[in-house]
Amino acid sequence: MTTSELNRRRFLTAISGATLCAALPTSVLALNDAQAKKLIDKAVVDINKVIASGKSINAMIKDFERIFVKYGDVPIIARSALGPDARNLSKSQINAYTKAFQGYIARKYGKRFNEFVGGKINVGGSRKVKSFFEVKTTVKLRGQAPFEVNFLVSDRSGKSKFFDMIIEGISLRLSEKAEIGAMLDKRKGDINGLIADLKNAG
Structure with a gap:
């Protein structure tokens, strides 16, 4: 893999955090x-500010988590990532899992932002799909x-949020x-163990 390809792959990983996302919505309210x-104009402005901020990595991660919560449908994203097992969780478990997932995403992807100082995301058009x-x-x-990155947006949860991002077809x-x-399999299906792992992962 060339240096250019590696940097490209790393950037895709970096910005994916502002974007990971949920199962396709079944309806649209008034969006x-x-x-x-x-929505994506605002999200991109905030992401570009973080990239160019010159802040410490810990400060960038905190900023990134705020962006993820503000623009991403975090509860649906978290449930989607867990899959059918989410239906078996108690209310306290799903809240703890969602919070742990949120922090995991912020650490995993936010810490990559400082590698891409000088990069920028520009918003293009929008269409209904x-x-x-x-x-x-x-x-x-x-x-x-x-290169092109597509954000998928719905108002399924009652507010306009992004629920996925497609990068070069992925x-x-x-x-x-x-x-x-994979993390849940390693814990042999133990949700509480997964939650504990997520608090330290990323």
């Missing part, structure tokens, strides 16, 4: 393409050709689902 684009909206963005890194929702599944 339109302009509103979906406006089935029961959600796809907002296209272009990622530009220093010394590399621009769903970050599905990628993270595989990661969480």
